[in-house]
Amino acid sequence: MNVNQGFRIIPPEKEINQPSGSTYLMDVFDNELLDLIDEQIINQGYFSIDEHGADILQKYPYFLKLKEVRLIPAIEKLLDRQITQLIKVHSDGSFSFLITRIEETHKYSFLLNDELNVHQSVKMILSRLLPLAMLFDKFGQKYPGISGIVPFFYGDKGRGLGSVLCYDSNFDHHLLLPDSDFLYRYAYQDFKDQLATQSIPWEARQEILYWRGSATGDKKDDHKWRMMPRFQLCQFATEVANKDLFDIKITRITNRFSSEEVIAEIKNSGLTAPYAAAIDQVNYKYLIDLDGHGSTWTGLFLRLLTGSTVLKVNSERGFRQWFHDRLIPWENYVPVKSDFSDLEETVVYLKNNDELAHKIGSAGGELAYSMTLENEINYALPVIFQCLDNNKDLQSI
Structure with missing residues (x-):
């Protein structure tokens, strides 16, 4: 790997063969x-x-x-x-x-x-x-x-x-x-290497808001899984008028769910999909990021790197990472209310203002690439x- 030329850090010999989108x-x-x-x-x-x-x-x-x-x-x-x-x-x-x-x-x-x-x-x-x-x-x-x-x-x-x-x-x-x-x-050099050969032009990306992620987030009872924000987002995407603009699915049910009955219920809910690698996100113009247990760490950073427009759901509990103060609304990302009440209209607005969406996505990518190790x-x-x-x-x- 070519990692920050001139900075004396050598990566491990072991290549990262697992899915690059893993947050684990x-x-x-x-x-x-x-x-x-x-x-x-x-x-x-x-x-x-x-x-x-x-x-x-x-x-x-x-x-x-x-x-x-x-x-x-x-x-x-x-x-x-x-x-x-x-x-x-x-x-x-x-x-x-x-x-x-x-x-x-x-x-x-x-x-x-x-x-x-x-x-x-x-x-x-x-x-x-x-x-x-x-x-x-x-x-x-x-x-x-x-x-x-x-x-x-x-x-x-x-x-x-x-x-x-x-x-x-x-x-x-x-x-x-x-x-x-x-x-x-x-600084996710493995993912940057993938982007160098697999990214696609903005014009070729689908006008869809895309998300794949795990079933993380605070919960007190397995049976109340539908109250978790990530499941609520998946459900929201099935109920909007512009369903063709949304592709939102859970791909990983974490071990924090212990009830076999609930796990089966989730799998049969229509809200799940097979795992998709993070590089697949380059096929879509709009990507959404929302908290799990806390901030998404890898998830947000990789989304920014793609150059797609990142919509970030406001953290209901106020979680932040070291670089979040560099995120500027409508400049390098698009804010979304925590109850998703403005989400559909925001996606429609971005679709109708493609040049602005592209500009925001590019600025988000520039921010992520500027954060070298x-x-x-x-x-x-x-x-x-x-x-x-x-x-x-x-x-x-």
């Missing part, structure tokens, strides 16, 4: 690396690059300054802040990833299910944590001699009191970094510094 980083992560680190953590409570350095550093040179990945005992003042992962920055430019081992889980109602047993969840945590090595590898160069500890939350939506590094959040006090999918996939790492370093500065009270940990 575990689908494409280097499982040999995860297995190795997981085994060491289970057996001895930590993983050290020094003990396995040569092979790993050949594939991942940005791990050079990663001192260790370690399980640490629960620290009450951190759990009181709902914090379970930390990144320790050392004055020599090295850094460590620390994952809290939580024994008395009944005391902490905020914990996610996959944190209840750290040995069962460590691979998921690591796949979100390890790509940050790209950022911290450069941090010591920009801020030599700096040391301290920053809280980090790896999940789909930000958690933790005070100043915490997150990938996605609806809290103003959280500090946002480029997400692990963006980092691990080198090098640029976004440089953006992230002052954010990390701010979080360190805000958490000086953690220095003694």
Whole structure:
């Protein structure tokens, strides 16, 4: 892969063969690396690059300054802040990833299910944590001699009191970094390579609003699945007057659905379709993006890269990622109300104003392509510094 010439980051040897549209980083992560680190953590409570350095550093040179990945005992003042992962920055430019081992889980109602047993969840945590090595590898160069500890939350939506590094959040006090999918996939270079040979001209794209995605989102009861926004959007597309302008389907029923009865009901609802690769989106002029558990991470970024007009449903819960403040309504994307009440008229308007739609799609693509790995790492370093500065009270940990 040709990844940001002049910027010294080497992609893993393993090619990403899985569908490029996957929003599940575990689908494409280097499982040999995860297995190795997981085994060491289970057996001895930590993983050290020094003990396995040569092979790993050949594939991942940005791990050079990663001192260790370690399980640490629960620290009450951190759990009181709902914090379970930390990144320790050392004055020599090295850094460590620390994952809290939580024994008395009944005391902490905020914990996610996959944190209840750290040995069962460590691979998921690591796949979100390890790509940050790209950022911290450069941090010591920009801020030599700096040391301290920053809280980090790896999940789909930000958690933790005070100043915490997150990938996605609806809290103003959280500090946002480029997400692990963006980092691990080198600003989606694999998808850019596909676009270079498979994209089609605007004039050849169908005047249809297209979406394929998974059945994610908050729910309290499997039987109330029709109340989830993504299913509501699929249903909406079947009821509008201009049905020929919409192609909206669910392609993946997640494991958060446990009722076999409900799963069968969803499959027979007419709202599902077989999986379609992300590159298929280039066949359509209009693409829509809406939250799942949180922001869509990979989903929105790939849609912008296609150069199609991206309609983004306003986040009902206010989720945002690191680059969302660069999204400008009717300049590089089109906003849609969270209840979809303006969606049909907006699609009709775009169809009747093709030049404007093309201009917005092109601007969205230009924005996405401008966010190179090098640029976004440089953006992230002052954010990390701010979080360190805000958490000086953690220095003694």
